[in-house]
Amino acid sequence: MEFLLENILNLVGFLVGLAIGIMSYVGFRNTGSPTLFRLTIAFFSISIGFFVIWSGYMVEDFVTKSGTIERWIQTLGIAIQTVGYFFIAFSHSIKSFFPKSSYFRSVGIIPLFLVSSVQLEHIFRSVSFILLVYGAIETMLSYLENRNKGAISVSVGLGLLALGEFLGWYSFVFPDSILYPASMIIKIGGLIALFIPVSKVPLTKIKFDEDFE
Amino acid sequence: MAEYRTHMKIIGDILSTTRDDLQDEDGASVTYLIRKANISHSRISAILKTLVSQGLLEKVDNQGSNKYKISQPGREFLQAYNTFTNFADNFGLSI
Numbered sequence: 001m002e003f004l005l006e007n008i009l010n011l012v013g014f015l016v017g018l019a020i021g022i023m024s025y026v027g028f029r030n031t032g033s034p035t036l037f038r039l040t041i042a043f044f045s046i047s048i049g050f051f052v053i054w055s056g057y058m059v060e061d062f063v064t065k066s067g068t069i070e071r072w073i074q075t076l077g078i079a080i081q082t083v084g085y086f087f088i089a090f091s092h093s094i095k096s097f098f099p100k101s102s103y104f105r106s107v108g109i110i111p112l113f114l115v116s117s118v119q120l121e122h123i124f125r126s127v128s129f130i131l132l133v134y135g136a137i138e139t140m141l142s143y144l145e146n147r148n149k150g151a152i153s154v155s156v157g158l159g160l161l162a163l164g165e166f167l168g169w170y171s172f173v174f175p176d177s178i179l180y181p182a183s184m185i186i187k188i189g190g191l192i193a194l195f196i197p198v199s200k201v202p203l204t205k206i207k208f209d210e211d212f213e
Numbered sequence: 214m215a216e217y218r219t220h221m222k223i224i225g226d227i228l229s230t231t232r233d234d235l236q237d238e239d240g241a242s243v244t245y246l247i248r249k250a251n252i253s254h255s256r257i258s259a260i261l262k263t264l265v266s267q268g269l270l271e272k273v274d275n276q277g278s279n280k281y282k283i284s285q286p287g288r289e290f291l292q293a294y295n296t297f298t299n300f301a302d303n304f305g306l307s308i
Binding site: 013023024027033035039088092093127138139140141143146148150151154155197 | 225290293294296297299300301302303304305306307308
Protein backbone atom coordinates (compact mmCIF):
# COMPACT_ATOMS: atom_id res chain seq x y z
CA MET A 1 0.00 0.00 0.00
CA GLU A 2 2.76 2.41 1.02
CA PHE A 3 4.77 1.48 -2.08
CA LEU A 4 1.76 2.11 -4.33
CA LEU A 5 1.06 5.49 -2.70
CA GLU A 6 4.73 6.46 -3.01
CA ASN A 7 4.63 5.65 -6.73
CA ILE A 8 1.39 7.56 -7.32
CA LEU A 9 2.66 10.57 -5.35
CA ASN A 10 6.01 10.70 -7.12
CA LEU A 11 4.53 10.23 -10.59
CA VAL A 12 1.82 12.87 -9.98
CA GLY A 13 4.48 15.21 -8.55
CA PHE A 14 6.73 14.63 -11.55
CA LEU A 15 3.93 15.24 -14.08
CA VAL A 16 2.39 18.26 -12.33
CA GLY A 17 5.82 19.85 -11.81
CA LEU A 18 6.77 19.19 -15.43
CA ALA A 19 3.49 20.60 -16.80
CA ILE A 20 3.67 23.81 -14.74
CA GLY A 21 7.42 24.09 -15.45
CA ILE A 22 6.88 23.85 -19.21
CA MET A 23 4.05 26.40 -19.03
CA SER A 24 6.26 28.79 -17.05
CA TYR A 25 9.10 28.29 -19.54
CA VAL A 26 6.83 29.05 -22.51
CA GLY A 27 5.71 32.16 -20.63
CA PHE A 28 9.30 33.16 -19.93
CA ARG A 29 10.32 32.71 -23.59
CA ASN A 30 7.34 34.77 -24.76
CA THR A 31 7.52 37.61 -22.25
CA GLY A 32 11.07 37.53 -20.79
CA SER A 33 9.58 37.85 -17.29
CA PRO A 34 12.02 37.05 -14.43
CA THR A 35 9.09 35.87 -12.28
CA LEU A 36 8.23 33.23 -14.85
CA PHE A 37 11.92 32.25 -15.03
CA ARG A 38 11.94 31.66 -11.25
CA LEU A 39 8.73 29.64 -11.52
CA THR A 40 10.35 27.59 -14.32
CA ILE A 41 13.31 26.72 -12.08
CA ALA A 42 10.96 26.03 -9.15
CA PHE A 43 8.68 23.61 -10.93
CA PHE A 44 11.39 21.85 -12.94
CA SER A 45 13.24 21.30 -9.63
CA ILE A 46 10.09 19.93 -7.99
CA SER A 47 9.49 17.68 -10.99
CA ILE A 48 13.09 16.39 -11.01
CA GLY A 49 12.95 15.83 -7.23
CA PHE A 50 9.86 13.64 -7.48
CA PHE A 51 11.38 11.83 -10.49
CA VAL A 52 14.58 11.03 -8.56
CA ILE A 53 12.61 9.48 -5.69
CA TRP A 54 10.37 7.56 -8.11
CA SER A 55 13.51 6.26 -9.90
CA GLY A 56 14.88 5.18 -6.50
CA TYR A 57 11.73 3.11 -5.85
CA MET A 58 11.88 1.61 -9.32
CA VAL A 59 15.56 0.63 -8.89
CA GLU A 60 14.72 -0.92 -5.51
CA ASP A 61 11.74 -2.81 -6.94
CA PHE A 62 13.34 -4.14 -10.12
CA VAL A 63 17.11 -4.20 -9.49
CA THR A 64 18.30 -4.25 -5.88
CA LYS A 65 15.12 -5.74 -4.32
CA SER A 66 16.38 -4.72 -0.89
CA GLY A 67 12.92 -3.90 0.45
CA THR A 68 13.72 -0.25 1.07
CA ILE A 69 14.76 2.72 -1.05
CA GLU A 70 18.38 3.86 -0.86
CA ARG A 71 18.44 6.59 1.81
CA TRP A 72 20.69 8.94 -0.18
CA ILE A 73 18.36 8.83 -3.20
CA GLN A 74 15.40 9.84 -1.03
CA THR A 75 17.49 12.63 0.53
CA LEU A 76 18.67 13.83 -2.88
CA GLY A 77 15.10 13.91 -4.25
CA ILE A 78 13.80 15.83 -1.24
CA ALA A 79 16.74 18.27 -1.46
CA ILE A 80 15.97 19.01 -5.13
CA GLN A 81 12.30 19.56 -4.26
CA THR A 82 13.36 21.92 -1.48
CA VAL A 83 15.24 24.01 -4.07
CA GLY A 84 11.97 24.25 -6.00
CA TYR A 85 10.00 25.32 -2.93
CA PHE A 86 12.71 27.87 -2.20
CA PHE A 87 12.24 29.50 -5.61
CA ILE A 88 8.46 29.69 -5.10
CA ALA A 89 9.02 31.37 -1.73
CA PHE A 90 11.82 33.51 -3.21
CA SER A 91 9.38 34.84 -5.78
CA HIS A 92 7.41 36.19 -2.83
CA SER A 93 10.44 38.21 -1.70
CA ILE A 94 11.76 35.77 0.88
CA LYS A 95 15.14 37.42 0.42
CA SER A 96 14.19 39.93 3.10
CA PHE A 97 14.45 37.13 5.67
CA PHE A 98 18.06 36.23 4.86
CA PRO A 99 20.55 36.78 7.69
CA LYS A 100 22.26 40.10 6.96
CA SER A 101 25.54 39.29 8.68
CA SER A 102 28.19 37.33 6.77
CA TYR A 103 29.03 35.58 10.07
CA PHE A 104 25.52 34.11 10.30
CA ARG A 105 25.65 33.12 6.66
CA SER A 106 28.91 31.19 7.15
CA VAL A 107 27.75 29.51 10.38
CA GLY A 108 24.43 28.61 8.75
CA ILE A 109 26.15 26.22 6.35
CA ILE A 110 28.13 24.33 9.03
CA PRO A 111 25.31 22.04 10.23
CA LEU A 112 25.05 20.56 6.73
CA PHE A 113 28.53 19.10 7.13
CA LEU A 114 27.95 17.77 10.64
CA VAL A 115 24.90 15.59 10.18
CA SER A 116 24.28 12.19 8.59
CA SER A 117 22.11 11.81 5.48
CA VAL A 118 19.14 10.57 7.57
CA GLN A 119 19.15 13.80 9.54
CA LEU A 120 19.69 15.78 6.33
CA GLU A 121 16.43 14.39 5.00
CA HIS A 122 14.62 15.75 8.04
CA ILE A 123 16.34 19.11 7.72
CA PHE A 124 15.21 19.36 4.10
CA ARG A 125 11.67 18.32 5.05
CA SER A 126 11.46 20.96 7.76
CA VAL A 127 12.92 23.65 5.44
CA SER A 128 10.40 22.62 2.76
CA PHE A 129 7.62 22.90 5.34
CA ILE A 130 8.60 26.46 6.25
CA LEU A 131 8.95 27.53 2.60
CA LEU A 132 5.61 25.96 1.65
CA VAL A 133 3.78 27.59 4.57
CA TYR A 134 5.30 30.94 3.59
CA GLY A 135 4.26 30.45 -0.06
CA ALA A 136 0.73 29.41 0.97
CA ILE A 137 0.27 32.45 3.23
CA GLU A 138 1.64 34.89 0.62
CA THR A 139 -0.59 33.40 -2.09
CA MET A 140 -3.64 33.67 0.19
CA LEU A 141 -2.74 37.30 0.94
CA SER A 142 -2.53 38.02 -2.79
CA TYR A 143 -6.00 36.49 -3.17
CA LEU A 144 -7.31 38.91 -0.54
CA GLU A 145 -5.86 41.77 -2.65
CA ASN A 146 -6.78 40.63 -6.17
CA ARG A 147 -9.70 38.21 -5.61
CA ASN A 148 -8.27 35.85 -8.21
CA LYS A 149 -9.99 32.52 -7.47
CA GLY A 150 -7.09 30.51 -8.89
CA ALA A 151 -4.91 31.82 -6.07
CA ILE A 152 -7.12 30.05 -3.50
CA SER A 153 -6.51 26.70 -5.16
CA VAL A 154 -2.74 27.31 -5.39
CA SER A 155 -2.68 28.45 -1.76
CA VAL A 156 -4.61 25.36 -0.62
CA GLY A 157 -2.29 23.21 -2.75
CA LEU A 158 0.85 24.68 -1.16
CA GLY A 159 -0.80 24.39 2.28
CA LEU A 160 -1.60 20.71 1.74
CA LEU A 161 1.95 20.06 0.53
CA ALA A 162 3.21 21.75 3.71
CA LEU A 163 0.92 19.63 5.89
CA GLY A 164 2.05 16.53 3.99
CA GLU A 165 5.70 17.45 4.55
CA PHE A 166 5.03 18.01 8.24
CA LEU A 167 3.26 14.67 8.69
CA GLY A 168 5.95 12.92 6.62
CA TRP A 169 8.59 14.39 8.91
CA TYR A 170 6.56 13.66 12.07
CA SER A 171 6.06 10.01 11.04
CA PHE A 172 9.73 9.60 11.98
CA VAL A 173 8.47 9.60 15.59
CA PHE A 174 5.76 6.96 14.88
CA PRO A 175 7.28 4.91 12.05
CA ASP A 176 4.54 2.29 11.52
CA SER A 177 1.53 4.52 12.06
CA ILE A 178 -0.93 5.86 9.48
CA LEU A 179 0.91 9.20 9.46
CA TYR A 180 3.17 8.47 6.48
CA PRO A 181 0.44 7.12 4.13
CA ALA A 182 -1.77 10.04 5.23
CA SER A 183 1.02 12.49 4.41
CA MET A 184 1.31 11.02 0.91
CA ILE A 185 -2.45 11.22 0.25
CA ILE A 186 -2.49 14.84 1.46
CA LYS A 187 0.47 15.69 -0.81
CA ILE A 188 -1.26 14.12 -3.82
CA GLY A 189 -4.31 16.29 -3.02
CA GLY A 190 -2.02 19.33 -2.77
CA LEU A 191 -0.44 18.68 -6.16
CA ILE A 192 -3.87 18.29 -7.79
CA ALA A 193 -5.07 21.54 -6.18
CA LEU A 194 -1.92 23.25 -7.48
CA PHE A 195 -2.60 22.07 -11.01
CA ILE A 196 -6.35 22.93 -11.22
CA PRO A 197 -6.06 26.71 -11.90
CA VAL A 198 -2.99 26.27 -14.10
CA SER A 199 -4.84 23.77 -16.30
CA LYS A 200 -7.43 26.47 -17.06
CA VAL A 201 -4.88 28.89 -18.56
CA PRO A 202 -5.69 29.09 -22.30
CA LEU A 203 -2.52 28.35 -24.24
CA THR A 204 -4.10 27.52 -27.60
CA LYS A 205 -3.13 30.74 -29.35
CA ILE A 206 0.25 31.25 -27.73
CA LYS A 207 3.04 30.42 -30.11
CA PHE A 208 6.55 29.68 -28.99
CA ASP A 209 8.56 32.70 -30.08
CA GLU A 210 12.12 31.77 -31.10
CA ASP A 211 13.30 35.29 -31.84
CA PHE A 212 12.11 37.31 -28.88
CA GLU A 213 14.94 38.21 -26.49
CA MET B 214 -1.07 54.14 -1.68
CA ALA B 215 0.04 53.97 -5.33
CA GLU B 216 0.31 50.46 -6.77
CA TYR B 217 3.85 49.32 -7.60
CA ARG B 218 4.17 48.41 -11.28
CA THR B 219 6.86 46.14 -12.62
CA HIS B 220 8.75 47.04 -15.82
CA MET B 221 6.76 44.31 -17.56
CA LYS B 222 3.46 45.78 -16.37
CA ILE B 223 4.43 49.23 -17.73
CA ILE B 224 5.24 47.66 -21.11
CA GLY B 225 1.88 45.87 -21.00
CA ASP B 226 0.10 49.16 -20.26
CA ILE B 227 1.85 50.94 -23.16
CA LEU B 228 1.06 48.14 -25.62
CA SER B 229 -2.55 47.95 -24.40
CA THR B 230 -2.95 51.69 -24.99
CA THR B 231 -1.53 51.47 -28.51
CA ARG B 232 -3.87 48.56 -29.28
CA ASP B 233 -7.15 49.51 -27.61
CA ASP B 234 -7.11 53.21 -26.91
CA LEU B 235 -5.61 55.08 -29.88
CA GLN B 236 -6.17 58.82 -30.41
CA ASP B 237 -6.53 58.38 -34.18
CA GLU B 238 -5.58 55.96 -36.98
CA ASP B 239 -2.01 57.30 -37.16
CA GLY B 240 -1.19 56.07 -33.67
CA ALA B 241 -0.55 57.48 -30.22
CA SER B 242 1.75 60.42 -29.50
CA VAL B 243 4.35 60.29 -26.73
CA THR B 244 2.37 62.82 -24.68
CA TYR B 245 -0.78 60.71 -24.98
CA LEU B 246 1.12 57.56 -23.93
CA ILE B 247 2.68 59.38 -20.96
CA ARG B 248 -0.78 60.32 -19.76
CA LYS B 249 -2.40 56.93 -20.40
CA ALA B 250 0.46 54.80 -19.10
CA ASN B 251 1.20 57.22 -16.22
CA ILE B 252 4.97 57.31 -16.68
CA SER B 253 7.67 59.98 -16.92
CA HIS B 254 8.99 61.26 -20.27
CA SER B 255 12.57 60.08 -19.72
CA ARG B 256 11.44 56.58 -18.79
CA ILE B 257 8.92 56.18 -21.61
CA SER B 258 11.48 57.34 -24.21
CA ALA B 259 13.82 54.48 -23.33
CA ILE B 260 10.98 51.95 -23.26
CA LEU B 261 9.55 53.12 -26.61
CA LYS B 262 13.01 52.89 -28.19
CA THR B 263 13.33 49.30 -26.96
CA LEU B 264 9.83 48.33 -28.07
CA VAL B 265 10.43 49.75 -31.56
CA SER B 266 13.82 48.00 -31.84
CA GLN B 267 12.15 44.71 -30.78
CA GLY B 268 9.49 45.20 -33.46
CA LEU B 269 6.61 45.35 -30.96
CA LEU B 270 5.73 48.94 -31.85
CA GLU B 271 5.85 50.80 -35.18
CA LYS B 272 7.06 54.38 -35.23
CA VAL B 273 5.08 56.57 -37.62
CA ASP B 274 6.44 59.96 -38.69
CA ASN B 275 3.36 62.19 -38.82
CA GLN B 276 4.05 65.79 -39.97
CA GLY B 277 7.17 66.15 -37.88
CA SER B 278 5.87 64.40 -34.78
CA ASN B 279 6.35 60.74 -33.93
CA LYS B 280 3.40 58.48 -33.27
CA TYR B 281 3.38 54.85 -32.20
CA LYS B 282 1.22 51.94 -33.36
CA ILE B 283 1.24 48.35 -32.20
CA SER B 284 2.66 45.85 -34.71
CA GLN B 285 1.52 42.24 -35.31
CA PRO B 286 4.36 40.83 -33.12
CA GLY B 287 3.30 43.42 -30.54
CA ARG B 288 -0.26 42.08 -30.58
CA GLU B 289 1.03 38.54 -30.16
CA PHE B 290 3.29 39.63 -27.30
CA LEU B 291 0.38 41.42 -25.61
CA GLN B 292 -1.77 38.31 -25.92
CA ALA B 293 0.99 36.20 -24.36
CA TYR B 294 1.50 38.87 -21.69
CA ASN B 295 -2.20 38.81 -20.74
CA THR B 296 -2.29 35.01 -20.65
CA PHE B 297 0.79 34.69 -18.47
CA THR B 298 -0.24 37.57 -16.22
CA ASN B 299 -3.28 35.45 -15.39
CA PHE B 300 -1.00 32.41 -14.94
CA ALA B 301 1.27 34.29 -12.51
CA ASP B 302 -1.75 35.76 -10.69
CA ASN B 303 -2.73 32.21 -9.74
CA PHE B 304 0.54 32.00 -7.79
CA GLY B 305 -0.01 35.41 -6.25
CA LEU B 306 2.80 36.88 -8.37
CA SER B 307 3.20 39.66 -10.94
CA ILE B 308 5.16 39.10 -14.12
